[in-house]
Amino acid sequence: MLPVLASFAAKSARASSASSAAGAAMPATCKDFWADVPEAPKDPILGITEKFLADSNPQKLNFGVGAYRDDDGKPVVLDCVREAERRIAGKNFMEYLPIGGLKAFCDESVKLAYGEDAKCIKENRVAAVQTLSGTGSCRLMADFMHRFAPNAKCFMPTPTWSNHHNIFRDGGVEIQGLRYYKEDTCSLDYDALLEDINNAPAGSFFLLHACAHNPTGVDPTPEQWKGISEAMLAKSHFAFFDMAYQGFASGDCERDGAAIKIFLDDGHNVACSQSYAKNMGLYGQRIGCFSIVCADEAQKVAVESQMKAIARPMYSNPPLHGAALVNTVLSDPQLKAQWFKEVKGMADRIIDMRGKLREHLEKEAPQRTWNHVTDQIGMFCFSGMTPEQVDKLAEEHSMYMTRNGRISMAGVTSGNVERLAKAMATVIA
Ligand SMILES: Cc1ncc(COP(=O)(O)O)c(C=O)c1O
Structure with a gap:
């Protein structure tokens, strides 16, 4: 059993034996079964979203969430999925x-x-x-x-x-x-x-x-x-x-x-x-x-x-x-081919943003090497920033990401990549 749950179980057992010792003298009230439930630690990603939402800066940026955005920072529904929705719409498929x-x-x-x-x-x-x-x-x-x-x-x-x-x-x-x-x-x-x-x-x-x-x-x-x-x-x-x-x-x-x-x-x-x-x-x-x-x-x-x-x-x-x-x-071979094209489009945008981020970082923070930004692959860039530098990015630049320095490249766009590189250069200087 997890330590936190073990201590909760012990406390609960003590509480229930104390209440039965009091017996009939106790008024009939609803037993509070969950009084000792401790609040769970926040999920690191959801914690970032909360901080991001609480920031009143209209220029704030969220590089924490692992969900794809287009170059305007908007969520995307793939055309092949829209077509599949159209094809299955109205079909009799509500059974288990x-x-x-x-x-x-x-x-x-x-x-x-x-x-x-x-x-x-x-x-x-x-x-x-x-x-x-x-x-x-x-x-x-x-x-x-x-x-x-x-x-x-x-x-x-x-x-x-x-x-x-x-x-x-x-x-x-x-x-x-x-x-x-x-x-x-x-x-x-x-x-x-x-x-x-x-x-x-x-x-x-x-x-x-x-x-x-x-x-x-x-x-x-x-x-x-x-x-x-x-x-x-x-x-x-x-x-x-x-x-x-x-x-x-x-x-x-x-x-x-x-x-x-x-x-x-x-x-x-x-x-x-x-x-x-x-x-x-x-x-x-x-x-x-x-x-x-x-x-x-x-x-x-x-x-x-x-x-x-x-x-x-x-x-x-x-x-x-x-x-x-x-x-x-x-x-469907045609829809599948369309999906391959669309997934490549998403990957290519991210690869392109990696290139731009590296370019700007090499200009703004030449004291470090930045080849890892393009050597790495996928949605995330493990930037090498420390938790303190990430905190500074949030406090001074309203840019949010996990404290391990992981940037969700899905949130990087042509419109914000230079600003991100400049802010990173300031906090690592
Ligand atoms: C490595 C890895 N495995 C699994 C998942 C699971 O994602 P989902 O449950 O949304 O498919 C994720 C999502 O971030 C992931 O990064």
């Missing part, structure tokens, strides 16, 4: 989905993740269920591990998306840090990563970001992925890929899924979490897919049945609308 979700959606999703011609798909050995976006997929993985590999630790990069810790902790999985990022060069600590893989107990579980590592934006090269795959195979480790940004990183879904293919080609049976929040802009639809590549078809049937057994008492069955949208897009 099965526990595992929309089968056609899952089939399209695993093709996207593992490749149309993947051997594991041809051999019908991929267990897959529809999930509540990437978060829900990761939680299913944690619960699955807890139930069927209860003694395994899950290694995850330091740093990683902060919710990974919450998800695996609440799923009852022991977490261990995996060295990943070198602060002095803002790049991958490949040697340390390999060392940790080699030193982990054989058969350990590793959570890896398939592309666009959050929060650092630092991904291994294809050669490095190959080295990681071989090292993991030698130790019989298991790879769980969290793929929240396929297509959104490089603009090319195939390229962004390359790490998984390298692992499959080497003979790994991996697991994968997919999210359509960023790459299809379906944030609020909560649509994703969780899959495990199994040894054979019989194992797939067993594994998939257990995925459903975990999902059933949590939410019974997943929501329909997002699944229908994604399936409509992915199953």
Whole structure:
């Protein structure tokens, strides 16, 4: 039990024995069951949004939120999604989905993740269920591990998306840090990563970001992925890929899924979490897919049945609308081609902003190197700013981001990139 919950349980037990000792003398009042519930710590991202909203400066800027904006800072609905909405509108589809979700959606999703011609798909050995976006997929993985590999630790990069810790902790999985990022060069600590893989107990579980590592934006090269795959195979480790940004990183879904293919080609049976929040802009639809590549078809049937057994008492069955949208897009070659174009458009805008930010920073703050701004990939730029410098950006320039110096590039536009670079130069001077 978490320490805070343990102390709450003890206090509650004391309170209830005191009240029963008082017995009949007590007036009949409603018992206050939740008097000792402590306020939970604020989520770091939501805390930023609150501060941003409270700032009265009309020029304020929010670089905290991980949701795509266009060059005018406006949220975007993709045209392929609008067309899919049009096609499904008015259809008679208000019934429950099965526990595992929309089968056609899952089939399209695993093709996207593992490749149309993947051997594991041809051999019908991929267990897959529809999930509540990437978060829900990761939680299913944690619960699955807890139930069927209860003694395994899950290694995850330091740093990683902060919710990974919450998800695996609440799923009852022991977490261990995996060295990943070198602060002095803002790049991958490949040697340390390999060392940790080699030193982990054989058969350990590793959570890896398939592309666009959050929060650092630092991904291994294809050669490095190959080295990681071989090292993991030698130790019989298991790879769980969290793929929240396929297509959104490089603009090319195939390229962004390359790490998984390298692992499959080497003979790994991996697991994968997919999210359509960023790459299809379906944030609020909560649509994703969780899959495990199994040894054979019989194992797939067993594994998939257990995925459903975990999902059933949590939410019974997943929501329909997002699944229908994604399936409509992915199953129509024309709409799919349009999606590829649109996701590339989003990725290209971010890549372009990285270039502009670097250019301005090299001009405004030449005392530092800024190549990491363009070397990194995906939605986030791990700037190298300290928490104190981030605080100053908020206090003196009304610019908000997480205290680890992570800039959401989605919030950077042609109109604000120079101002951001100038403000960064002032606070790091
Ligand atoms: C690495 C990573 N995994 C998973 C997610 C889950 O996102 P969602 O639940 O919105 O799909 C995110 C979102 O920020 C992420 O960055």
